[in-house]
Amino acid sequence: MTPILDADDLAFRDEVRAFLRERLTPDLVRATRLNTSVFSEHEVCMRWHRALHARGWVAPAWPVEHGGTGWPLVRRWIWETELARAGAPPLSPMGLRMAGPVIMRFGTPAQRAHYLPRMLAGEDTWCQGYSEPGSGSDLASLSTRAVRDGDHYVVDGTKIWTTHAHHANRMFALVRTGAESARRQDGISFLLIDMASPGITVRPIRSASGDHEVNQVFFDGVRVPVTDRVGDEGQGWTVAKYLLEFERGGAIAAARLRAALERMVALAEQRGLLDDPDLALAISAVEVDVDALEATELRVMATMQVGQNPGGLVSSMLKLRWSEIQQSITRLGVRLLGADALAWESARPMPDAVSAAGLDDAARPLVAQYLNARAYTIFGGSSEIQREIVAREVLG
Amino acid sequence: MSFERSTEQRLLADAATRWVADAEDLPADARWRAIAGFGWLAMLVPEADGGLGQDLADACALAEALGAGPARDPWLPVAVQAAGLLAACTDAGLRARWLPALADGAVRIVPATHERGGRGRSRADATRACREGDGWVLDGIERTVPGGDGADAWLVGASTEDGGLAVFVLTPGLPGLRATPLETVDGGRGCRLDIEGVRLGDDARLAGVGAAESARVDDHALVVACAESVGSMDALLRETVAYLRTRVQFGRPLAMNQALRHRVADLAIAVEEARSSALAAVLALDDAARGGDARAHARAAAGARAKVGSVARRVAEEAIQLHGGMGVTDELRIARHLKRQLALDAMLGASDWHLRRHATLRTATAAAAAAAAAAATLTATETMR
Numbered sequence: 001m002t003p004i005l006d007a008d009d010l011a012f013r014d015e016v017r018a019f020l021r022e023r024l025t026p027d028l029v030r031a032t033r034l035n036t037s038v039f040s041e042h043e044v045c046m047r048w049h050r051a052l053h054a055r056g057w058v059a060p061a062w063p064v065e066h067g068g069t070g071w072p073l074v075r076r077w078i079w080e081t082e083l084a085r086a087g088a089p090p091l092s093p094m095g096l097r098m099a100g101p102v103i104m105r106f107g108t109p110a111q112r113a114h115y116l117p118r119m120l121a122g123e124d125t126w127c128q129g130y131s132e133p134g135s136g137s138d139l140a141s142l143s144t145r146a147v148r149d150g151d152h153y154v155v156d157g158t159k160i161w162t163t164h165a166h167h168a169n170r171m172f173a174l175v176r177t178g179a180e181s182a183r184r185q186d187g188i189s190f191l192l193i194d195m196a197s198p199g200i201t202v203r204p205i206r207s208a209s210g211d212h213e214v215n216q217v218f219f220d221g222v223r224v225p226v227t228d229r230v231g232d233e234g235q236g237w238t239v240a241k242y243l244l245e246f247e248r249g250g251a252i253a254a255a256r257l258r259a260a261l262e263r264m265v266a267l268a269e270q271r272g273l274l275d276d277p278d279l280a281l282a283i284s285a286v287e288v289d290v291d292a293l294e295a296t297e298l299r300v301m302a303t304m305q306v307g308q309n310p311g312g313l314v315s316s317m318l319k320l321r322w323s324e325i326q327q328s329i330t331r332l333g334v335r336l337l338g339a340d341a342l343a344w345e346s347a348r349p350m351p352d353a354v355s356a357a358g359l360d361d362a363a364r365p366l367v368a369q370y371l372n373a374r375a376y377t378i379f380g381g382s383s384e385i386q387r388e389i390v391a392r393e394v395l396g
Numbered sequence: 397m398s399f400e401r402s403t404e405q406r407l408l409a410d411a412a413t414r415w416v417a418d419a420e421d422l423p424a425d426a427r428w429r430a431i432a433g434f435g436w437l438a439m440l441v442p443e444a445d446g447g448l449g450q451d452l453a454d455a456c457a458l459a460e461a462l463g464a465g466p467a468r469d470p471w472l473p474v475a476v477q478a479a480g481l482l483a484a485c486t487d488a489g490l491r492a493r494w495l496p497a498l499a500d501g502a503v504r505i506v507p508a509t510h511e512r513g514g515r516g517r518s519r520a521d522a523t524r525a526c527r528e529g530d531g532w533v534l535d536g537i538e539r540t541v542p543g544g545d546g547a548d549a550w551l552v553g554a555s556t557e558d559g560g561l562a563v564f565v566l567t568p569g570l571p572g573l574r575a576t577p578l579e580t581v582d583g584g585r586g587c588r589l590d591i592e593g594v595r596l597g598d599d600a601r602l603a604g605v606g607a608a609e610s611a612r613v614d615d616h617a618l619v620v621a622c623a624e625s626v627g628s629m630d631a632l633l634r635e636t637v638a639y640l641r642t643r644v645q646f647g648r649p650l651a652m653n654q655a656l657r658h659r660v661a662d663l664a665i666a667v668e669e670a671r672s673s674a675l676a677a678v679l680a681l682d683d684a685a686r687g688g689d690a691r692a693h694a695r696a697a698a699g700a701r702a703k704v705g706s707v708a709r710r711v712a713e714e715a716i717q718l719h720g721g722m723g724v725t726d727e728l729r730i731a732r733h734l735k736r737q738l739a740l741d742a743m744l745g746a747s748d749w750h751l752r753r754h755a756t757l758r759t760a761t762a763a764a765a766a767a768a769a770a771a772a773t774l775t776a777t778e779t780m781r
Contacts, residue, residue: 031613154708265758280755288703288754292669317665384658391657394664395637 005074020086023051027351033263033361034350036368037211038375040089041349042125042167048089048121058120059096066104066112067120073301077252084255092164093246094120094126099172102190102243106231115192129159129173129193129217130240137385139174140184140237144219144369146175146191148226153177153191153200154221161379165202165215169195170244178234188236192228199223209372210346244381245315252301253322256295257329261286264332267362268334271336279335286328293321313393316386323376323383330373333366341367398676405457412461420465424585427469434500436471437726440479440616446496447479452677453617456623460674463627466729466736470506470543473743474498476620477507480613481551481563486604490565494549504546508538508589509553509563509610523591525554525562534564534594542743544587545577551602552591553610561607564600570594575635582739583732608690614744615697619681621740622674622700625708628733629667632715635730636660639719656718663711670707673700685716691757698753705747708737 005013031044039045052058060076062068071079077305096119103115118124135142146159155175165171171193178187196201199222205214231239265283268274300314334341340357345364355364377383401409411434420426431437439455441447455476462471482505484496497503508523523536534554544550550566566573572594580586585675637660640651650656677700684693712734723730741747 144457274758275757277752280758281751284699284702284751284755284758288673288699288751291676291699292673292703295399295672296668299672299675302399317668320665321669387658387661388654390661390664394633395640395651395657395660 001233005078009074009078012075013082016079016082017086018083019055019057020088020142023055024048024086024088030361031349031351032089034365035089036209036348036350036365036372037207037213038379039092039164039213040373042164044089044349046122046125052091053121058091058122059100059151061097062100062104066100066116075256075303077298080252082257084259087259090256092125094128094164094168094172095124095170097127097246098243099126099170101152101246102172102230102239105242106190106239111192111230111280124170125164125168126170126172127162127165127168127195127217129162129171129175132158132160132255133160133216137382139240140174140188144173144175144190146177146189146224148177149223151226152223153189153226153229154192155191155219155224157219158213159217159219162215162217163213163379165195165217166204166212170190171217171326172230174236174240177236184236184396185237188240189233190236190239191224192230193222194228195339197222197224207375208371209368210344211348211372218355241312242254252297253289253318253326254297257290257293257322257325260326260329261290261332263362264329264336267333267336270362273336274310282332282335286325286332289321289325289328291336293318293325296321312389316381316389318323319380320377320383320386320390323374326376327373330366330370334370337363338368345350399679401457405454408454409457409461412458413464416462416465424469428504428632429501431469431471437475437479437501438499439475440483441495442483442501445483445491447499452619452681455616455620456674456678459620459623460627460630463736466582466628466631466733467624468586468732468736470492470504471506471622472617472620473543474504476617477509477613478505478551480616481507481509481602481605481610483688484605484609484613485602487602489599490602494565497548503548504543505544505565506541506547507550508541508544508550508566522550523554525556525564526778527557528595531595531597532562532564534566534591534596536591538589538591539657540578540580540586540742541589542580542584542586543588544575545585547587548576550575552589561610563602563605563610564596566591566594566596566600571735573644577727578602580739581742582736584739610742612690615681615693616702618697618744618750619674621676621744622670622677622685622704625704625737625740626667626671626674628736629663629670629708629711632711632730632733633660633663633667635728636663636715636718639722643720650718659714659718663714666707666711670704670711674704676700695754695757698750698757701744702747702754703750705737705741705750709734709741709747712737 028048059068060071060079064070100119103111132142146153147157173191173193174188175191176187177189181187197221199217203216204212206212273279343357435448438447439450485491494505498505521537523534525532525534541772552564552566554562556562572592574590578586578588578590618760641649643650680696681693716729719730722728
């Protein structure tokens, strides 16, 4: 389903397409197609980030005053849809979609002036310091501690599942600044941490999919200026919840899901499997889910203003569904491979290596993508946490 | 890019919602008179034919409100299907005779087309029409015609000798026609039509209405049924939530149990998904109609009904389960919602059938898919040997 586009919208779409033809090079598209991780390869991501920044289109969801495009929602929809169709690398959401909106909403003027332009220019790469070994779904139990020492905090503890910590020079983190109180959420603060600070160690964790994307980060007496706290001391939970709504539902996911599904249809056709009625049925079952998600996203967008997020209930609903649909698509991918799913393509990044089994680009990443997609229903709040958020809204 | 209902649609839905609550205990005849009086039968009848000339989105707004009941009057077959078939007819005489009267409720004209028409369950005894001179002879059985009891006319779909489809107006008392009243699973009144050598002039045939026009009307009915199901699911969710909050077991409300909370969350999400599918389907049908793309039209309707129909059955079954013993009684409305979903599936095709249509319509031609299915059957047979 397509929103009804007027002449200006169509002209905008042509402008976007022309830009993509010129700047989205085949190697970027190929790298995206062969990417098996949640995030794009860092180098690929940054090249595309810079290309978009040069055009002024790196932050479509940001308001103009902060360097965004200020596009109305229909343009954002066109933009995301065209990027998905063209196979552009997704940008890292950690700065633009997560830290950015938080700093806009809760940051001081100095924080905005310093961090937002650097975020736009791609000068900073951000990572997220939320989960800890003892605090997964029960995030508020976190124990990484920040103790005030003059105009600094001294941070001790550890964060885990930190995506691209090995590329990041900045982390936004939740730390415990207050004494244990009745409400555990009360003693938490939101800090921006320089990853080059003395006392930080990053330990890689390899995923079952063969990717190195997540890490454990250790803090040993790390000094963080108090001026790098966002929001009041002890108000970190409020900030974090606002951010999580962006993480869960701030994106337009259906366009990418549809593009991924269409790649599966093309692969089925290429392998002569589209005539298999069972497979055709399985594809249709996913397609009607994508249709529904896309319509939900359009409904949500219609109620949102530029720079807003859709709120907890809707964010959780969208996150639950897109993560599940993403998994369905990768499940289809493995099914299409048949016996070829036995080949383990271990080289990363994949474009630089040759497939020993002789699989083509359409087939090579599918097993790793399937394995990697198991994480979709776990990160950003597991599906069980999302269900509890929805239940709280519906049942009280 | 509008999923928003217009002010008129909201007023319509509000009025219908109030009426559904107030009319709970009215007898069927009184309900039907009220439905006619509100102009709800005239919605999809063109203004030139004495109707209101409203569109599919308007009909969906009403259907959603009626679905909360759940719906039990033959509004959908009459106001959507019969009106749609007659409005597609090119014979001015037939239109003038039936459409204004359908629109104001003076007559009840009911489609008897559910035995065929792309629902994959055409039976050998479904109605056939053979040419005889300038007219036709019809034979067959229409087993369940929803709303058909006491109808002033039936629109009978019949396969023709050339493999096409024609729709005829049959009226009570025709020689060879017998209507036997029956109850339908959703609490409605219907009939069985036995058609034995019924002779009709060609003027009883809806000129200009063949398989394509009939399919387009079916698509509309599917989308309206989606909206009705959304209204039904919404009501089921509300009632289930209210029950879980108040029903105390093991010393606390059921709503505090995580095993139940997560199921309710899934239901709430499913209802929103279904609502999205239903709304998107209206726009998709508009798109396809503007582009003259019958395949896209059919595929959008089939996809939406596949999704919404399966969700609706699941929500109704889950609502019964979450109500425990009370859910299976006739005292609560919960099971009535499930019965209505069964009726919609029986009338318009179940969701698995529509998903198969959606899959088949992906390929360029139906012939290619049929060949593939034949080949698959052959392979399966050989494997068994």
